[in-house]
Amino acid sequence: MAEPSLDALIEALRRLPGVGVKSAQRMAFHLLQHDREGAQRLAASLQGAVKNIRHCERCHTFTESPVCSTCLDATRDSRLLCVVESPADQAALERTGSYRGLYFVLMGKLSPLDGVGARDIGLGQLLQRVGDGSVDEVIVATNFTAEGEATAHVISEAMKSRGLKVTRLARGVPIGSELEYVDLGTIAHALSDRR
Amino acid sequence: MAEPSLDALIEALRRLPGVGVKSAQRMAFHLLQHDREGAQRLAASLQGAVKNIRHCERCHTFTESPVCSTCLDATRDSRLLCVVESPADQAALERTGSYRGLYFVLMGKLSPLDGVGARDIGLGQLLQRVGDGSVDEVIVATNFTAEGEATAHVISEAMKSRGLKVTRLARGVPIGSELEYVDLGTIAHALSDRR
Numbered sequence: 001m002a003e004p005s006l007d008a009l010i011e012a013l014r015r016l017p018g019v020g021v022k023s024a025q026r027m028a029f030h031l032l033q034h035d036r037e038g039a040q041r042l043a044a045s046l047q048g049a050v051k052n053i054r055h056c057e058r059c060h061t062f063t064e065s066p067v068c069s070t071c072l073d074a075t076r077d078s079r080l081l082c083v084v085e086s087p088a089d090q091a092a093l094e095r096t097g098s099y100r101g102l103y104f105v106l107m108g109k110l111s112p113l114d115g116v117g118a119r120d121i122g123l124g125q126l127l128q129r130v131g132d133g134s135v136d137e138v139i140v141a142t143n144f145t146a147e148g149e150a151t152a153h154v155i156s157e158a159m160k161s162r163g164l165k166v167t168r169l170a171r172g173v174p175i176g177s178e179l180e181y182v183d184l185g186t187i188a189h190a191l192s193d194r195r
Numbered sequence: 196m197a198e199p200s201l202d203a204l205i206e207a208l209r210r211l212p213g214v215g216v217k218s219a220q221r222m223a224f225h226l227l228q229h230d231r232e233g234a235q236r237l238a239a240s241l242q243g244a245v246k247n248i249r250h251c252e253r254c255h256t257f258t259e260s261p262v263c264s265t266c267l268d269a270t271r272d273s274r275l276l277c278v279v280e281s282p283a284d285q286a287a288l289e290r291t292g293s294y295r296g297l298y299f300v301l302m303g304k305l306s307p308l309d310g311v312g313a314r315d316i317g318l319g320q321l322l323q324r325v326g327d328g329s330v331d332e333v334i335v336a337t338n339f340t341a342e343g344e345a346t347a348h349v350i351s352e353a354m355k356s357r358g359l360k361v362t363r364l365a366r367g368v369p370i371g372s373e374l375e376y377v378d379l380g381t382i383a384h385a386l387s388d389r390r
């Protein structure tokens with residue numbers, strides 16, 4: 001390849017997470033050969049999102065307004081604050097239809113090995129958020145991975161030291177699963193958290 | 196999600212080949228959270244490529260010039276024309292350093308089930324390309340898949356009917372492989388094509 005425009009496109013596509021050089025080539029060839037309108041649309045939507053999307057002043061999630069629609073929803077229970085790692089996690093909780101409180105979205109998780117500390121996720125903003133006394137209970141719903149658990153620990157300690165009630169999503173056997181096929185750690189937690 | 200800019204970005208990313216809704220979300224969140232400069236660069240390179248990249252008048256590959264640098268390379272043997280499906284296949288052949296002829300890039304393969312016929316790949320342009328009598332031998336280097344073989348068959352017939360010598364890349368056992376682990380079809384072809 002000695003076509004600068006094509007090389008630049010492949011390089012730019014490679015910066016997307018999970019995209020290697022082969023995928024980037026395939027994407028570039030596909031767009032140029034079969035979907036130039038899709039390429040134009042992607043360019044415009046990238047520019048639009050970068051221009052319009054910022055963080056919600058209350059919950060830190062992505063939004064086009066100073067405060068997002070969830071935070072502005074007066075029908076929600078503002079005494080409950082659920083802390084999640086990402087907007088995708090928030091969406092998963094929303095889909096259950098069983099939570100009517102508010103959220104705080106960290107936009108990341110602690111990952112000391114990758115140099116992601118408390119300052120890189122929204123911990124400071126979370127402290128500010130709960131500082132006004134409007135929240136009674138903080139539900140820590142970070143993922144049940146090593147990094148998610150470490151993040152949960154740090155958040156829980158910080159919330160408790162401010163006198164807030166802190167809870168964590170229950171760990172246990174997933175609905176519909178057979179014990180024989182559930183991993184040992186999950187069964188052990190389900191045993192110790194039995195109710 | 197009720198953020199139009201974010202939804203539009205996720206939708207646009209989903210049009211990339213191999214990208215589902217989860218990957219598109221992850222890409223969008225990554226760009227907005229960690230790499231807004233990468234997003235800007237991707238937007239600009241998409242626009243640049245769509246604006247600048249066209250097909251080479253001689254070999255049909257992507258190029259920014261009317262005729263690509265390979266076709267203009269006077270040190271290459273213009274009596275040999277190697278037909279490949281894609282620029283990636285051409286690059287693979289070039290990496291061997293053992294071919295010094297010219298190329299024709301179909302930019303696709305026949306795929307009747309997907310409605311891709313001879314007109315959708317560069318067959319007409321290939322016929323025009325070999326029509327001037329400058330080519331002695333056409334080496335058909337489409338992939339050894341069902342669609343690649345069908346494409347090879349159609350091209351071979353068209354070239355032969357114009358009195359051109361047509362060859363195909365040899366099929367056989369890959370270098371470094373143990374027969375025990377090579378599939379039966381490959382061994383059968385290696386047997387019948389033995390030399």
Ligand SMILES: [Zn+2]
Nearest residue numbers: 056059068071
């Ligand atoms: Zn919000």
Ligand SMILES: [Zn+2]
Nearest residue numbers: 251254263266
């Ligand atoms: Zn060319």
